[in-house]
Amino acid sequence: xxxxxxxxxxxxxxxxxxxxxxxxxxxxxxxxxxxxxxxxxxxxxxxxxxxxxxxxxxxxxxxxxxxxxxxxxxxxxxxxxxxxxxxxxxxxxxxxxxxxxxxxxxxxxxxxxxx
Numbered sequence: 500x501x502x503x504x505x506x507x508x509x510x511x512x513x514x515x516x517x518x519x520x521x522x523x524x525x526x527x528x529x530x531x532x533x534x535x536x537x538x539x540x541x542x543x544x545x546x547x548x549x550x551x552x553x554x555x556x557x558x559x560x561x562x563x564x565x566x567x568x569x570x571x572x573x574x575x576x577x578x579x580x581x582x583x584x585x586x587x588x589x590x591x592x593x594x595x596x597x598x599x600x601x602x603x604x605x606x607x608x609x610x611x612x613x614x
Contacts, residue, residue, distance in 0.1 A: 510540065510601040523558050524610050543567055543609035566576060569611035578608050587611065 513521055523544045544562040547556035559566035560582045569575045569590020590611030597603045 502515075514540065523564070524609070525556050525559065542563065543612050545612040546585065548575070548577045548580055548607045549579055550577055551580050551586065553579045555579070567608055567612040569606070569608050575606070575611075 510521075518540070520541045523542055525545060526603060542558065542561075544559040544561075544564050544566060545556075546559045546566045546568050547553060549556070556579055557560055558564045559579075562582075566582050566585040567590075568578045568581055568585055568587050570587040574587060575591060587610040590608060591606045592604050593606065593610040595603050595605050595610075
């Protein structure tokens, strides 16, 4: 039986669709992104919202991933520290779609990573 790697399949899908940038959700595992850099993809990931003393959050802590933090009136106080390279984008009080054809307001580094 052949092993199926979901990340490899997903990267192949976005490459075939012509995407240049992928926003990646945080994960506890240090498993990397097979083949993405070889296709010229840019990976973007939130640094996390556990505070300045938290351990690095992957995939944002990888060297080849652009780590995103958020800012409102300064860097978000609950954001993890950025790894070596980090970009700040709006991520405080962001209007989002919610179930039931409703809207809500969210804040966090994941909101900044979508910008």
